[in-house]
Amino acid sequence: MKIAVLGTGYVGLSTGVCLSEVGHHVICIDIDDQKINRLRQGISPIYEPGLEDLLTKNTAAGNLQFTTSHQEGIENAEVIIIAVGTPQRNDGAADLSYLLQAAKDVSAHLKPDSIVVIKSTVPVGTNDYVKSIITNHTKKPFKMVSNPEFLRQGSAIKDTMKADRIIIGSEDKEAALKIQEMYRPLNVPILMTNVRSAEMIKYASNAFLATKISFINEIANLCEAVGANIIDVANGMGKDKRIGEAFLQAGIGYGGSCFPKDVKALLHTAGLHGVDFSLLRETIAINDEQQKLLFTKACSRLKQLKDKKIAMLGLSFKPETDDMREAPSIKIAHLLHEAEAKVVAYDPVAKDNAKKILGDTIEYASSVDQAIENADAVFIVTEWNEFKQLDLTEVTKHMKQPIIFDGRNCFEENKIRACSKIEYYPVGKPAI
Ligand code: UGA
Numbered sequence: 001m002k003i004a005v006l007g008t009g010y011v012g013l014s015t016g017v018c019l020s021e022v023g024h025h026v027i028c029i030d031i032d033d034q035k036i037n038r039l040r041q042g043i044s045p046i047y048e049p050g051l052e053d054l055l056t057k058n059t060a061a062g063n064l065q066f067t068t069s070h071q072e073g074i075e076n077a078e079v080i081i082i083a084v085g086t087p088q089r090n091d092g093a094a095d096l097s098y099l100l101q102a103a104k105d106v107s108a109h110l111k112p113d114s115i116v117v118i119k120s121t122v123p124v125g126t127n128d129y130v131k132s133i134i135t136n137h138t139k140k141p142f143k144m145v146s147n148p149e150f151l152r153q154g155s156a157i158k159d160t161m162k163a164d165r166i167i168i169g170s171e172d173k174e175a176a177l178k179i180q181e182m183y184r185p186l187n188v189p190i191l192m193t194n195v196r197s198a199e200m201i202k203y204a205s206n207a208f209l210a211t212k213i214s215f216i217n218e219i220a221n222l223c224e225a226v227g228a229n230i231i232d233v234a235n236g237m238g239k240d241k242r243i244g245e246a247f248l249q250a251g252i253g254y255g256g257s258c259f260p261k262d263v264k265a266l267l268h269t270a271g272l273h274g275v276d277f278s279l280l281r282e283t284i285a286i287n288d289e290q291q292k293l294l295f296t297k298a299c300s301r302l303k304q305l306k307d308k309k310i311a312m313l314g315l316s317f318k319p320e321t322d323d324m325r326e327a328p329s330i331k332i333a334h335l336l337h338e339a340e341a342k343v344v345a346y347d348p349v350a351k352d353n354a355k356k357i358l359g360d361t362i363e364y365a366s367s368v369d370q371a372i373e374n375a376d377a378v379f380i381v382t383e384w385n386e387f388k389q390l391d392l393t394e395v396t397k398h399m400k401q402p403i404i405f406d407g408r409n410c411f412e413e414n415k416i417r418a419c420s421k422i423e424y425y426p427v428g429k430p431a432i
Helices: 010-021 033-040 051-061 070-074 097-109 126-137 156-161 173-186 195-226 230-238 259-272 278-290 293-302 328-338 351-361 368-372 392-397 413-417
Strands: 002-006 025-029 064-067 079-082 114-118 142-146 166-169 190-193 309-313 342-346 377-380 403-406 423-425
Touching (some): 002 070, 010 051, 010 064, 010 079, 025 070, 033 051, 033 064, 051 064, 070 097, 079 097, 097 114, 097 126, 114 126, 114 173, 126 195, 142 173, 173 190, 190 195, 195 230, 195 278, 259 278, 293 328, 293 377, 293 403, 328 342, 342 351, 392 403
Parallel strands (some): 079 114, 114 142
């Protein structure tokens, strides 16, 4: 199948690369010519395990191409997948300006009877709106399909190739069957719905997962108060198949480009329709508080943070990505900066992106050793494998005070206890 993908962000690029891998002819379009040039050379603009290998392989095989020309990309495509960003507006709603521009670009070069697929995360009703825009800009016949994406950063390729489900929302049976055909080589469950249900499935899924995280974080805080252990509690809860084991890891709150924005956008949509979705307001409020957890604990333990050296291990919103969007590290760094602490941070890959947001409010180390040297406390902010494997005796030896605030529960209890000097504060478990 000849497929054009508009937008080479996480979703567009991963989708394009994976569809080329299963034998389709894919052309990815982006207005950023530097990005397109690098992609042509097999260089990925994002850190994503496995992506560059497939990029290089399929570009060389000739079934994956990149262009800045909408005409070149769209005019021969049977299927056009729109995967541009829908960032958050100040009022919490999704900003649809990139999407609307994409709709105009598509209508200018559309081949008759092609299928326009919206993969971007869009509020309910947006597919119909985009359809009306394209209809206003072209007389050529076309069909629309809503096909939201569920991949996670850091495991984008695996999540695309082995998706739990693919949602195909359309009022046009023929178009839906063609998109089903496009995904058939992936051999994963496919669910057909109407357009608005498909749009809603995406937001409902992200909002539910975010709420699950806020719920387990509140349970963790309660565990600390009553002397229970969140690891055992989450394990015991997760064994119930109705609850499920995933997304019960307590920590310092969710971040990233999706959960914070999508929960707010769903809340906004609910408001527009007169529905008071107060649960989502609480999900957001709990998350905002949880991101302050390490700071609050450090204040109560160290009393005065002024001129204390704090080593922040991890900056990205989660491991295996260099993405800093809405990362808890941002709020933590701001709070420490206001408290006049000296912050030295280390992250295996997110340093450059962090600098764009945090500038010189913190220092950036090029190794764990450099960050922890003479530190009054360590904050573990992102659960990178490199940190989980640290020798705690070695770490504490180089610190001024052997105090660790672990926001991601990175270590087994026996490993912590084997380190005689450590003072260790996890999330939702007794301190050691
Ligand atoms: C999320 C969803 O998981 C994807 O299904 C969805 O496609 C994507 O958003 C999107 O809408 O594009 P992502 O933001 O890449 O994916 O990352 P997740 O792995 O879901 O993690 C999000 C945040 O939740 C991270 O900050 C992570 O640390 C936190 N989290 C996750 C927890 O605090 N506890 C958990 O148990 C799981």
